[in-house]
Amino acid sequence: MPEAPLAVQDAANAPMLQASGVTHLFDVSKPWLQRVIAREHRQTLRAVDDVSFAIPRGTTLSLVGESGCGKSTVARLAVGLYAPSAGEIRFEGQPLSSARAQPELRRRMNMIFQDPYASLNPRWRVRDIVAEPIRAFGLVRAQRDIADSVARLLTQVGLAASDGEKYPHEFSGGQRQRISIARALSSEPEFLVCDEPTSALDVSVQAQILNLMRDLQLRLGLTYLFISHNLAVVRHMSDRLGVMYLGRIVEMGSAETIFRAPRHPYTRLLLDAIPDLELIGRSRTPVGGEVPSPIAPPPGCPFHPRCPLANARCRSEKPRHTRDGDVLVACHAVEEGRNTT
């Protein structure tokens, strides 16, 4: 357990969203009868384990990691789609559960999902999809004013006002993601959780959407929690970065610093594993092994089975976060200075 919520010290001003010691467990037990017959115990999966962070207003925090590291679970926790099993999330200084109960605060957070094919109702016209949050929060009452807002939102995301008459199937993937963004913006939110918003898109379309999201952030002063597995995209979008492995944040700090000088061995592995245009014809020795099952994570540091720097301490003792400049790292090797190779 961290002594004090480390996240508090990170934020210069009052953060938009703050998570302290958040843990989330999923019950993955077999049905009761099977369990009794096989004499098995309940099984839980620790998807998120003691995660703390703060997102200052108007900035982007990205969480990056491989499948199953818990980044999407954090995204869902951050907007209250899941309740944390332990720890606390505060939005604008208020506990998230009570913030969500107040429409005035609730409308200030919204989410953009990964799959623009699954997240839009195919039976609704685009104008109704975009207007739904406006109606739900009663931001504007008159029909004509709602139509005006929808037209303004669609233009803002680079679509035509007349596109409101169409159905989602008439649009391409990139255009659908623009509709998702227009819908997310319609409640005039300040905080957006973006869960892999471009990973279903082609690169040229991804560039359009990333540019749009940056423009909107500058223009509207939005705060983003950005979830992605693509480090190059994350580098482009983030002010601050958290690297997750098996439910824990192993390294967190200024994105610039982490990309310039990654400290945690896992961050180094990730950066090294990415094929990059700058490295044509490079040959390398990739780190072996795979992410272990989160149902039975290895003892000690969860990364030790794959870590080139692991020793006896790593196998038995969970590393705490230690501060190294403007970066927090959870690694015994870094703490002991064994990583200078």
Add this chain to the structure above:
Amino acid sequence: MPLLSVRDLTVEFPTRRGLLRALDRVSFDIDAGEVLGVVGESGAGKSLTGAAIIGLLEPPGRIAGGEIVLGGQRIDNLHHEAMRHIRGKQIGTIFQDPLTTLNPLYSIGRQLVETMQTHLTLSDAEARRRAIGWLEEVGIPAAAQRIDAYPHEFSGGMRQRVVVALALCAEPRLVIADEPTTALDVSIQAQIITLLKRLTRDHGTAVMLVTHDMGVIAETADRVAVMYAGRVVEIGPVVEVIKHPAHPYTEGLMGSIPSLEHRVERLRQIDGSMPRLNAIPPGCAFNPRCPKVFDRCHGERPELLDAGVTRAACWLHADRAATPAERAAHA
């Protein structure tokens, strides 16, 4: 003579609303032992090109023109049964999802043995010995024990290793790998790419690597073909295509990829999206989105033209042929 030669390959889909031309006069060669990357965005026709070569086009799709020559033999007009012997023996395949490639009801050993015995003359004992050898070569730990395990007992990365073994075990001369690492995490992707590179180099196998990930191409391919709306728009050595793209589409595509090395304020974007197959504009298919469009682009479709060391289907290069010195430098 190249190992694989594709000339003016055209694939059409008859539909109720008319004929859709999904591939339009696609031409390229692959030399023995060479890795050709094929890139493009969804719907550009890259997977379809692979499917046409191995004779597995989904009906009603059909080859409407052109020819495919493998090692001197024309294979696009072969009978179904003859094509079955080409697949596996001459051309190995690796697809995106290892679970759909592997038969869940057979142990991986049985699948390897069956593949080898179909195409090579081997005794049962020899086939099993070689199967274990292949599993060791693709990095399956304790191969001799795990040979009788079933696909579901392996993780995604391990399954893809088995698929690589399966594609190579009959010693084909060409492997078509269609998005072989797209379903995998980056650290596993790096392992599979390294494996594929090492094995195909050791066995002298040529590879047609189809992917949307330019990073994978940059690291793996010798040459790269860029596809757009069912056509090859640029083809050339991988360094040249990435560093000095000659086609405006390739240039836009490279600019839109965020880089790990340096951060830019805005990514370069290509406005609009790729045309649908029923609405491909006349002339150059890229002309509505091209920043350098001029009159000729609307009327005439450009063929692949010499553009320095690469070849690009773009009228900007109509009067520019490579100097002998430039060619010699990349020969």
